[in-house]
Amino acid sequence: MKQFFLKLKDHFIETKKTIAPFKWSIIFYLIFVGIFIADYFDPPAKDDPIFIYEYSKGAWNYINQETYLESYKMFLANLILIFFLGTSNIKNHPWIARGLLLFPLILMGMGIIKIILAELN
Numbered sequence: 001m002k003q004f005f006l007k008l009k010d011h012f013i014e015t016k017k018t019i020a021p022f023k024w025s026i027i028f029y030l031i032f033v034g035i036f037i038a039d040y041f042d043p044p045a046k047d048d049p050i051f052i053y054e055y056s057k058g059a060w061n062y063i064n065q066e067t068y069l070e071s072y073k074m075f076l077a078n079l080i081l082i083f084f085l086g087t088s089n090i091k092n093h094p095w096i097a098r099g100l101l102l103f104p105l106i107l108m109g110m111g112i113i114k115i116i117l118a119e120l121n
Helices: 002-040 063-086 094-101 105-120
Strands: none
Touching: 002 063, 002 094, 002 105, 063 094, 094 105
């Protein structure tokens, strides 16, 4: 039994050493996903003006509340899969892992560029 706990302790120490350089990327990613999870559990009401075609500029996922929630589930599932893909590549491919864990920054940057370009037109 003591041998098992020693192996388990060594495994946790090795995991900690592997994840340590990525701790800020992982924390940032988890905060980003946590914000979307909190938003999923607090959806807009069925009669919210966000579901009006002109207000949402014709976005497909703002047709009604059910479609909005299902698209949110798909988005969250994708974010969780990207997180698992990033954490599984930490040991062998650290650059790929860092890029995947910083995906929210890339996503936010693309959103800011889209807003700027929309304002210019």
